[in-house]
Amino acid sequence: MPTITQLKYVLAVHKTGHFGRAAAEMAVSQPTLSGQIQKVEAELGLTLFDRQSKPIKLTEHGHQLVELAGAVIAAHQKLIAAAAGGFTEPAGPFSIGIIPTLAPYVLPWFLREFAQRYPAVELSIAERSTNELLIEISTNRIDTAILATPLGEPSITERILFYDPFYIYAHAEESLLKKDAVAVSDIDSRRLWLLEDGHCFRAQVINLCGVQQRALLGSVEFAAGSFETLRHLIDASGGYTLFPETYARTLPRGVRQQLIRPFELRTPTREVSLIHHRRNWKTQLIDLLASLITRNLPRSFSSELDQQEVLAIEVQGGRAAGVSSGS
Numbered sequence: 184m185p186t187i188t189q190l191k192y193v194l195a196v197h198k199t200g201h202f203g204r205a206a207a208e209m210a211v212s213q214p215t216l217s218g219q220i221q222k223v224e225a226e227l228g229l230t231l232f233d234r235q236s237k238p239i240k241l242t243e244h245g246h247q248l249v250e251l252a253g254a255v256i257a258a259h260q261k262l263i264a265a266a267a268g269g270f271t272e273p274a275g276p277f278s279i280g281i282i283p284t285l286a287p288y289v290l291p292w293f294l295r296e297f298a299q300r301y302p303a304v305e306l307s308i309a310e311r312s313t314n315e316l317l318i319e320i321s322t323n324r325i326d327t328a329i330l331a332t333p334l335g336e337p338s339i340t341e342r343i344l345f346y347d348p349f350y351i352y353a354h355a356e357e358s359l360l361k362k363d364a365v366a367v368s369d370i371d372s373r374r375l376w377l378l379e380d381g382h383c384f385r386a387q388v389i390n391l392c393g394v395q396q397r398a399l400l401g402s403v404e405f406a407a408g409s410f411e412t413l414r415h416l417i418d419a420s421g422g423y424t425l426f427p428e429t430y431a432r433t434l435p436r437g438v439r440q441q442l443i444r445p446f447e448l449r450t451p452t453r454e455v456s457l458i459h460h461r462r463n464w465k466t467q468l469i470d471l472l473a474s475l476i477t478r479n480l481p482r483s484f485s486s487e488l489d490q491q492e493v494l495a496i497e498v499q500g501g502r503a504a505g506v507s508s509g510s
Contacts, residue, residue, distance in 0.1 A: 200238025274303035280328035288429040332456040353423035364447035
């Protein structure tokens with residue numbers, strides 16, 4: 184049977200797509216790592232990797248083994264942690280991923296307190312897109328992540344943290360601001376600025392508003408990389424966009440009163456969750472993190488969904504959805 188170390192070598196190659204980088208990550212020479220993987224393949228009578236592809240990819244048999252190898256290593260780590268008392272004194276490496284449209288606004292809610300409460304935890308944080316985070320969680324590079332859900336991934340466990348309502352932010356001369364509340368049907372997609380591809384918030388806005396191809400400033404099409412960029416473009420050039428409460432609450436009160444409007448009837452919103460792979464063994468730390476975040480939620484957020492007042496938006500694909508599929 185392959186050893187735990189050999190299985191870790193297999194997962195490292197799968198994660199990096201390269202024997203040299205995998206060897207560096209495992210702090211061994213490349214010949215040592217390659218030799219150990221060859222022993223695994225010989226013992227099992229299988230070829231795990233297509234060595235001709237760039238980056239190196241798993242074969243069909245390799246995909247089956249990697250899933251089992253991850254479960255074996257997770258069980259082994261859980262056993263070691265239990266023997267060391269890891270369930271009573273949180274300690275060791277712990278990695279959190281978070282999407283860019285949440286990172287600057289949500290991290291301050293809990294980061295300082297988490298570090299103070301659990302000084303033995305070696306915390307690392309990565310800001311990534313949803314797709315990147317899912318890849319890194321599936322390959323055990325990240326333990327947990329904060330992002331918009333639902334994802335529909337059977338291997339992922341989702342823990343809802345809160346619901347993040349949307350608002351319209353508009354240039355001071357936009358006619359939308361004459362209303363106390365805006366209807367989705369009031370939105371002219373030709374006046375709407377969006378984030379760039381790769382942001383799930385962009386997909387949510389498109390799903391809500393039915394945006395197709397559009398241009399602003401005549402022939403200019405632009406996709407921003409952040410809410411701050413969108414805000415400054417709108418202030419200078421006209422038009423409007425949607426902002427979530429996580430960002431809108433950071434704006435000065437006067438700006439919110441003058442340039443932000445709520446939606447009438449049911450408020451569009453996104454569901455924000457803490458996710459992890461179902462076989463991740465660091466459930467104690469994940470539980471502690473989830474509890475800390477929900478305990479520190481600002482009053483403007485709710486961890487419950489009011490089905491009469493909220494319209495939840497799909498993360499990817501489709502059109503605006505019913506409440507049960509919120510993101």
